[in-house]
Amino acid sequence: MAKDTQAPTKDRAESSGKPTTHPLIGAVKESVARVVVGQEKVVDRILVALLTGGHLLLQGVPGIAKTLLVNAVANAVDLKFGRVQFTIDLLPADILGGEVLDQTTGKFRVHKGPIFANLLLADEVNRAAPKVQSALLEAMQERKVTIGQKSFILPAPFLVIATQNPIEQSGTFELPEAQLDRFMLCHRLDYPTATEEGEVLRRSLALGLSRQRRGAVPMSAFDTLKGKPSVSVDLLVEAMELVQKVYVSEVFVHHAVELTRRTRNHSHVELGASPRAGIALVTAARAMAFIDGRDYATPEDLFALCEDVLLHRMRLTYQAMAEGITGENVLQEIVESMGLT
Numbered sequence: 001m002a003k004d005t006q007a008p009t010k011d012r013a014e015s016s017g018k019p020t021t022h023p024l025i026g027a028v029k030e031s032v033a034r035v036v037v038g039q040e041k042v043v044d045r046i047l048v049a050l051l052t053g054g055h056l057l058l059q060g061v062p063g064i065a066k067t068l069l070v071n072a073v074a075n076a077v078d079l080k081f082g083r084v085q086f087t088i089d090l091l092p093a094d095i096l097g098g099e100v101l102d103q104t105t106g107k108f109r110v111h112k113g114p115i116f117a118n119l120l121l122a123d124e125v126n127r128a129a130p131k132v133q134s135a136l137l138e139a140m141q142e143r144k145v146t147i148g149q150k151s152f153i154l155p156a157p158f159l160v161i162a163t164q165n166p167i168e169q170s171g172t173f174e175l176p177e178a179q180l181d182r183f184m185l186c187h188r189l190d191y192p193t194a195t196e197e198g199e200v201l202r203r204s205l206a207l208g209l210s211r212q213r214r215g216a217v218p219m220s221a222f223d224t225l226k227g228k229p230s231v232s233v234d235l236l237v238e239a240m241e242l243v244q245k246v247y248v249s250e251v252f253v254h255h256a257v258e259l260t261r262r263t264r265n266h267s268h269v270e271l272g273a274s275p276r277a278g279i280a281l282v283t284a285a286r287a288m289a290f291i292d293g294r295d296y297a298t299p300e301d302l303f304a305l306c307e308d309v310l311l312h313r314m315r316l317t318y319q320a321m322a323e324g325i326t327g328e329n330v331l332q333e334i335v336e337s338m339g340l341t
Helices: 010-014 023-033 040-052 066-076 092-096 130-142 177-181 194-205 221-225 233-243 250-265 275-291 299-313 318-322 327-338
Strands: 055-059 081-085 097-102 107-112 119-123 144-147 150-153 159-164 183-188 209-212 215-218 269-271
Touching (some): 023 040, 040 066, 040 159, 040 183, 040 233, 066 221, 097 144, 130 144, 130 177, 177 183, 183 299, 233 275, 250 269, 250 275, 250 327
Parallel strands (some): 055 183, 119 159
Antiparallel strands (some): 209 215
């Protein structure tokens, strides 16, 4: 792959020294680190989603702080936060809202649901029935919802961060391809290292009790989230504007297109990545460069993001799955064939 790190302007070419990160990045990471141990890579992915307005799917086994991470980021930024615990009996109105009869006037009025927030946490998203999943499609793509005969624009910024347990399948529904494609990134969380897990235990031992009138309950990590946000909406908007100015060269665009197209032509892939995947690659690369303090995207950004952007958009053939081939194997082969490693 052709190296694409040359700066497009004279000022950038003459710049030297360590890249300077925006104050928002340090403030959010510092705030999250007070609550969550490790998981720096996941925090970066949440920041990418926050800076670009893209939606994020977090996959991981229970107990590795998926929900806590999202809550910690929401607590760090002065945004309206909404949370929905997805269950099999959830209805679309439980998310979007609906029309209710006002007993005093005898007329129907609109009751807005938790989706009318800047950041919506869809916890265990795959536990809801397909009818509920489809209710999210309009909101995730068009940033608006329809209640009765009226359409309502969602707050800006707006993004959905969903969590999913990829292991437990009892009482779950497979997410439809149309909805998966609307997630800009799908990140898979790993277990913490031994050192990080030890720090988690030590922090847990130091939490103490939360006294409530005459009683008390043991505190959890969620009890440490209280406090004023460290990042204002104005600072977030300023950062989002700067992300839009990050330079993405034609060479980078070419490789993003080539990478997505090769997923469609591979013999082991039944359904490859859509053009929306290419948009996600270049958009997320801008945000990653900004997080690292750069004003230009590099091939390393493309390589770092390709799994999160492409894997959930690829469906392997039955024969490939029967042979034990995984999406990671196929994507690695494609990346190596392009010389991206």
